[in-house]
Amino acid sequence: MSELLSAWAATTPAFAAPFLLATIGLIINERAGVMNLGVEGIMAIAAVVAVIINLSGGDVALAIIGGVGAGVALTALFGFMAVVLRVEQVLAGLVTFALGIGVSGYLGDGFQNQPVAGISPLPAAWFARLPTFAAGILDQDFLTWFAFIAAVIVWFVLTRTGPGLRLRAVGEDAPAADAAGVPVMAYRMGAVLTGGVFCALAGCHLSLIGAHLWVDGMVAGRGWIAVAMVTLSRWSALRAIAAALLFGAVEALVPQLLSSGMNVPVYFIEMSPYLATLAYLLIAGLFQTGADARPADLTRPYLREERR
Amino acid sequence: MSEAVKLEAIEKSFGSRSALLGADFTLRWGEVHALLGENGAGKSTLMNILSGFYTADAGVLEVGGQGARYANPAAAADAGIGMIHQHFKLVGPLTVIENLRLACARAAGWKNQGAALQAMAELAAQLGFHLNPKWRVDEMEISDRQKLEIMKVLLAGARILIMDEPTAVLTEVEAKAALGLARQLAQSGRAVVLITHKLRDVLGYSDRVTVMRAGRTVIDAADSAGMTAQSLALAMVGEQPVVVAPRASARPQREILRLIRLSAAASAHGVGLREISLDVRGGEILGIAGVGGNGQAELVEALIGIRRATHGKMLINESLAPPGTEARREAGIRCIPADRMGMGLFGELSLGLNLALPRLLGKKPERRWWVRNGWMDGLARAAITEFEVAGAAPQTPARLLSGGNAQKLMLAREFAGHFSILIAHSPTRGLDIRAVHSVQARLRAACARHVAVLLISEDLDEIMELSDRVAVMSRGRLSEAEAIGQVDRGRIGRLMLEMH
Ligand SMILES: Nc1ncnc2c1ncn2[C@@H]1O[C@H](COP(=O)(O)OP(=O)(O)OP(=O)(O)O)[C@@H](O)[C@H]1O
Ligand SMILES: [Mg+2]
Numbered sequence: 001m002s003e004l005l006s007a008w009a010a011t012t013p014a015f016a017a018p019f020l021l022a023t024i025g026l027i028i029n030e031r032a033g034v035m036n037l038g039v040e041g042i043m044a045i046a047a048v049v050a051v052i053i054n055l056s057g058g059d060v061a062l063a064i065i066g067g068v069g070a071g072v073a074l075t076a077l078f079g080f081m082a083v084v085l086r087v088e089q090v091l092a093g094l095v096t097f098a099l100g101i102g103v104s105g106y107l108g109d110g111f112q113n114q115p116v117a118g119i120s121p122l123p124a125a126w127f128a129r130l131p132t133f134a135a136g137i138l139d140q141d142f143l144t145w146f147a148f149i150a151a152v153i154v155w156f157v158l159t160r161t162g163p164g165l166r167l168r169a170v171g172e173d174a175p176a177a178d179a180a181g182v183p184v185m186a187y188r189m190g191a192v193l194t195g196g197v198f199c200a201l202a203g204c205h206l207s208l209i210g211a212h213l214w215v216d217g218m219v220a221g222r223g224w225i226a227v228a229m230v231t232l233s234r235w236s237a238l239r240a241i242a243a244a245l246l247f248g249a250v251e252a253l254v255p256q257l258l259s260s261g262m263n264v265p266v267y268f269i270e271m272s273p274y275l276a277t278l279a280y281l282l283i284a285g286l287f288q289t290g291a292d293a294r295p296a297d298l299t300r301p302y303l304r305e306e307r308r
Numbered sequence: 309m310s311e312a313v314k315l316e317a318i319e320k321s322f323g324s325r326s327a328l329l330g331a332d333f334t335l336r337w338g339e340v341h342a343l344l345g346e347n348g349a350g351k352s353t354l355m356n357i358l359s360g361f362y363t364a365d366a367g368v369l370e371v372g373g374q375g376a377r378y379a380n381p382a383a384a385a386d387a388g389i390g391m392i393h394q395h396f397k398l399v400g401p402l403t404v405i406e407n408l409r410l411a412c413a414r415a416a417g418w419k420n421q422g423a424a425l426q427a428m429a430e431l432a433a434q435l436g437f438h439l440n441p442k443w444r445v446d447e448m449e450i451s452d453r454q455k456l457e458i459m460k461v462l463l464a465g466a467r468i469l470i471m472d473e474p475t476a477v478l479t480e481v482e483a484k485a486a487l488g489l490a491r492q493l494a495q496s497g498r499a500v501v502l503i504t505h506k507l508r509d510v511l512g513y514s515d516r517v518t519v520m521r522a523g524r525t526v527i528d529a530a531d532s533a534g535m536t537a538q539s540l541a542l543a544m545v546g547e548q549p550v551v552v553a554p555r556a557s558a559r560p561q562r563e564i565l566r567l568i569r570l571s572a573a574a575s576a577h578g579v580g581l582r583e584i585s586l587d588v589r590g591g592e593i594l595g596i597a598g599v600g601g602n603g604q605a606e607l608v609e610a611l612i613g614i615r616r617a618t619h620g621k622m623l624i625n626e627s628l629a630p631p632g633t634e635a636r637r638e639a640g641i642r643c644i645p646a647d648r649m650g651m652g653l654f655g656e657l658s659l660g661l662n663l664a665l666p667r668l669l670g671k672k673p674e675r676r677w678w679v680r681n682g683w684m685d686g687l688a689r690a691a692i693t694e695f696e697v698a699g700a701a702p703q704t705p706a707r708l709l710s711g712g713n714a715q716k717l718m719l720a721r722e723f724a725g726h727f728s729i730l731i732a733h734s735p736t737r738g739l740d741i742r743a744v745h746s747v748q749a750r751l752r753a754a755c756a757r758h759v760a761v762l763l764i765s766e767d768l769d770e771i772m773e774l775s776d777r778v779a780v781m782s783r784g785r786l787s788e789a790e791a792i793g794q795v796d797r798g799r800i801g802r803l804m805l806e807m808h
Contacts, residue, residue, distance in 0.1 A: 162409070162413060165402070165406055165409060165410055166410060168399075168402070169399045169402065169410050172399045172400060172401055172402065173397075173398075173399045173400060175397060176396075176397040176398055176399045177399065177410070178361075178380070178381060179361065179381045179391075179393065179397035179411070180381075180397070180399075180407075180410045180411035180460075181380070181381060181382030181385055181411065181414065182410070183380075183382075296400065296401070304361065304362070304380075305322065305361075305362050305363075307322075307707060307708060
């Protein structure tokens with residue numbers, strides 16, 4: 001039993017990391033007033049491009065750079081539609097989602113189910129002196145580590161620094177921010193692109209670390225769950241860590257149960273993240289949390305001379 | 309005194325609607341310059357151009373003797389222009405100090421929070437303001453928000469201050485303080501623009517006055533000393549303004565609306581109702597005076613059925629008022645809320661839809677299934693002519709109307725059909741004199757139709773002029789109503805304080 005528990009704890013961070021990366025990406029977006037529903041597509045395109053580069057002989061660094069580049073390119077398209085052209089954000093997001101899924105399927109057609117080297121955990125020797133349980137949890141790959149550290153940094157920047165203050169002002173009340181001299185468009189576009197980097201990293205994490213391969217449809221709704229997790233964590237990158245760990249733990253549980261010989265219906269496995277979302281939403285709804293934290297100008301485009 | 313600002317032949321249109329058709333304006337250092345005009349005359353638009361919020365289509369803009377053209381508010385702020393907007397430009401969920409850092413850190417050169425706090429404390433002491441830097445702005449009183457706006461523009465280094473209707477939302481005492489501050493700032497060598505609808509403020513506090521009508525300047529920087537309320541009103545409206553018919557002699561009617569020891573809980577930042585008793589007879593206006601935020605909003609909500617009474621009874625025509633807003637409407641209640649766009653109209657919807665909606669409710673809706681555009685447009689056209697809603701077509705979204713015209717639309721909606729009780733909460737706030745007169749005339753007309761009118765207002769002049777009887781609201785309590793002939797302003801002022 002304790003073995004199962006420690007194996008579960010040790011695999012949880014790597015399952016949590018993609019959720020966390022995507023969620024903090026979206027938090028950056030939404031704090032600036034832009035809702036990006038294209039995240040699922042952005043993750044998919046980043047995942048497939050990273051795998052293709054890795055399979056074609058590029059090393060991990062190159063794979064990540066390529067994956068992020070592809071993800072950001074798609075994000076830039078979304079940003080252009082949502083921020084510059086001020087297309088309805090939900091619509092722009094759905095277009096981005098569909099495009100990302102479509103293009104990733106097309107690109108990855110010849111690369112499906114081929115294992116890649118991907119990213120391995122940090123050397124076990126670094127953690128040798130710690131108790132086994134702690135070493136198991138801490139011995140993760142660098143991208144997982146990055147996810148958790150980045151969450152703290154993003155939280156700090158958003159809540160404690162000048163640029164963070166301006167970004168939040170843009171998301172809460174764009175005209176007031178404009179009157180205060182904040183370039184609203186630039187901040188929104190910057191937030192969208194920065195958020196896109198994190199969403200793309202989430203995709204790279206899925207293919208290079210989670211699965212070590214690409215298969216069509218492998219993002220499997222995790223982007224959508226990240227959209228829900230933003231609300232659950234009430235737009236705070238710190239709370240996002242807790243939410244991601246919860247979802248990571250749910251996802252990590254299933255393989256543990258399977259390997260322990262338990263007979264788990266496949267439908268339950270597929271359902272588990274959604275069940276977790278439902279449970280979390282129910283809890284959040286019951287305790288009436290979150291509503292107050294929603295940026296007031298979320299999804300509301302801004303043009304200076306337009307009457308609001 | 310040299311010239312601070314010179315605007316010449318400024319033109320501006322929004323889509324097909326032109327707001328300015330060649331407006332002129334000059335401002336000197338060291339003066340308070342009043343800018344006057346009806347709703348929609350273009351006052352805010354002109355000042356928004358000066359402060360870099362809008363860009364002019366044509367015309368000359370000179371600041372400090374040099375040609376200027378600001379691409380954004382930040383550029384104007386760098387040139388020393390600061391505007392306190394009609395609708396405050398503060399970020400709600402942020403704190404006082406965060407708002408100051410947001411707007412002033414660059415101009416004031418603050419490196420950290422400590423520097424910002426110190427600068428704020430110094431200025432607050434100088435102005436005699438008491439604001440806690442940690443307060444969240446959306447939880448602050450309106451007057452405190454205004455103080456924050458004033459500090460914001462001063463800390464950003466403004467030498468030219470534009471105050472767009474600073475007193476519209478303030479009580480008498482607060483308004484006096486704000487106007488006194490405007491004078492003090494002018495004496496320190498700055499230039500102050502004061503947009504207002506209150507002729508008394510113009511005559512009492514400004515050095516010069518500019519009057520605008522329909523996008524043009526009709527009086528260009530005249531000495532305020534040479535003006536009278538009549539001459540200003542005439543210039544603003546272009547004709548002698550109509551005078552509201554004097555109060556008709558009281559005809560005792562039966563009581564239509566009665567509250568018996570009614571109590572209700574407070575709203576988020578408000579005051580609860582504590583055993584309110586009142587009765588309003590048909591054909592009379594009962595005025596409720598008092599400083600805003602003393603339970604007036606809660607009273608309105610309780611009357612129209614949004615807020616549940618915790619104790620007491622409400623009677624309409626001697627029978628218990630039904631619960632729920634729809635049923636109350638059917639029982640004959642109509643309401644003009646203080647927050648026209650928030651609780652009254654649907655900003656995004658057309659005039660026609662705004663007017664149609666209440667007619668589709670109740671047990672006998674005018675249209676049950678099929679709601680034709682033609683029918684709604686007809687309603688809108690009728691309202692536009694009967695209530696003189698200017699600058700709008702049936703399909704115009706309500707949010708594009710100016711304050712006065714939005715209020716006329718509100719009246720048109722609420723006056724439809726048969727009703728016996730009218731609740732009007734600050735019905736003339738922010739309106740120009742002509743609109744004020746037309747709203748007041750409507751209230752009188754309702755009264756003449758034997759409607760029971762409840763007028764809740766912070767404007768004591770309005771209460772004294774319109775009401776037959778007056779009661780004072782304070783800390784959620786209501787004083788005994790007294791006939792208007794038997795009270796004076798002094799007594800009402802004492803009542804406002806005594807009941808605390
Ligand atoms: N951003 C905008 N988009 C469309 N129309 C506008 C906009 N701003 C102002 N207008 C229109 O321009 C005209 C002038 O408006 P403005 O706000 O300058 O009037 P005002 O004199 O300040 O009136 P008030 O006393 O009601 O504040 C009005 O008809 C108004 O509806
Ligand atoms: Mg205005």
